[in-house]
Amino acid sequence: MNTDFDKIVDRKPYNNVKFGLRKAYFGTEDIDPLWVADMDFEVAEPINNAIVKRAAHAVYGYPFADDDFKASVCDWQWKQNQWKVAPEWVSGLPGVVPALLTAVLSFSAPSDEVIVQPPVYFPFFDVIESVGRNVVKNPLILNNGRYEMDFDHLQKVITDKTKMLLLCNPHNPSGRMWTKSELTKLGEICAQHQVLIIADEIHSDLTLGGRKHQPIAKISPQISEITVTCSSASKTFNLAGLTCAYTIISSDTLRRKFDKMLSMTHLFISNVFGLEATSAAYRSGSGWLEELKLYLEETIAQMEVFFQENLPQVKMMKPEAGYLVWLDFSACGDPKAVRKKLIEEARVGLNHGSSFGAEGENFHRINIAVRRAEVFSALSRIQKVFSN
Incomplete structure (x- = not known):
């Protein structure tokens, strides 16, 4: 099947929560939204x-x-x-x-x-x-x-x-x-x-x-x-x-x-x-699914290396299933200040962990079902903000 998961697909002109509700959720549209749990990838051809x-x-x-x-x-x-x-x-x-x-x-x-x-x-x-x-x-x-x-x-x-x-x-x-x-x-x-x-x-x-x-x-x-x-x-x-x-x-x-x-x-x-x-x-979608999982696994493997080498104070919980990654910002200070920095300085829109219960207050959830280059562009900006 050889699906190109690095293909650029512009979703902005079409009605979708990911882009359309950025201002309502984050207070600004000047962010890279990696929050809502859907993908930027085109569906399999049989579908x-x-x-x-x-x-x-x-x-x-x-x-x-x-x-x-x-x-x-x-x-x-x-x-x-x-x-x-x-x-x-x-x-x-x-x-x-x-x-x-x-x-x-x-x-x-x-x-x-x-x-x-x-x-x-x-x-x-x-x-x-x-x-x-x-x-x-x-x-x-x-x-x-x-x-x-x-x-x-x-x-x-x-x-x-x-x-x-x-x-x-x-x-x-x-x-x-x-x-x-x-x-x-x-x-x-x-x-x-x-x-x-x-x-x-x-x-x-x-x-x-x-x-x-x-x-x-x-x-x-x-x-x-x-x-x-x-x-x-x-x-x-x-x-x-x-x-x-x-x-x-x-x-x-x-x-x-x-x-x-x-x-x-x-x-x-x-x-x-x-x-x-x-x-x-x-x-008829099994082939596409296997290709997707391989793509996600490679993204996750590269993310592990990135955090270890560039941002060890943010702890990444390696997912065993899915395309959502749980990031622990406990070592980065006050949870509200962390969220503010992610939005205003790193310009990245993640799900704040407190929405999953008070137990998630120090965490943020990132959706990696996007082009790998987009994931690492966002992570690089997060690194610049929190590396000190």
Whole structure:
């Protein structure tokens, strides 16, 4: 396939969050935006061809996740993860965040508790608090530059009001891949206390360094029966603007409740092009994906050397999956002053770690799914500001 990931693609003239909301988020447009978790890379040709083909039929009525879409999901999960998913377990909807919200609405009541493990993807907090549920934190432990789950603390914070735990697998923002042993222990604790697991596995295809993703629902029938897996091709194949995702729920009881809520909110309707693009990606996008991962791995390897040689006071957490890199600026002073310098002096727009929870206050998240030259241009400016 030989994709040119160094190709310059000008996104500025087109409506997108990355460039269009710079001033709203950073207070200025004079920055290099490396924040929003989508890519600057053009999609694989088979995906684009599928969209063009569907567009030629110029009637865009309500679509749904049909048998063909569900089959593509099942085939992909088997190919990627050796996870045998039945088509009837699959439900389509517009996005993973709507899936998380639907799960919270389906399986809890106002004032119930939902556990999160910060620092973590910030919409986790929103989907809980926006509907009157209570966030309970089970913070991750930072041990020698690597996050670990605190199982002893988890056992202590579970109460009779605790209905579910939102799991980020792989972890966003750090790119940490949870091991089978860790996920098994987490699943067993949740099963013991009848706590549902809502697993966001949207970054699971972007595994790096030959690693294999472990779906938590695959571990055992017992854990599968308490798990709602939420995923999408959007992060893997750069399809976020096509608003298409899916859930995998093996429990008939949970799936009926979830699908009932989808029906009530009309969230069972996905994007007509998103459905086509997802099926095409899962059937014909593997080659492009492997090339992407090699490109990301090389960028990450060069970043490691850069920080070691030029900016050792900023600690880079090497991601095991995904294209988001978690940077620790703890040694650079006050977090607010650091953010101000990044924006006003380095002219780089990163996600401030505090948005992922107070536990991320000294961190910033950088999106490296852009041309490598752009990544290092931004890092060079950061070096000039913080090298002293």
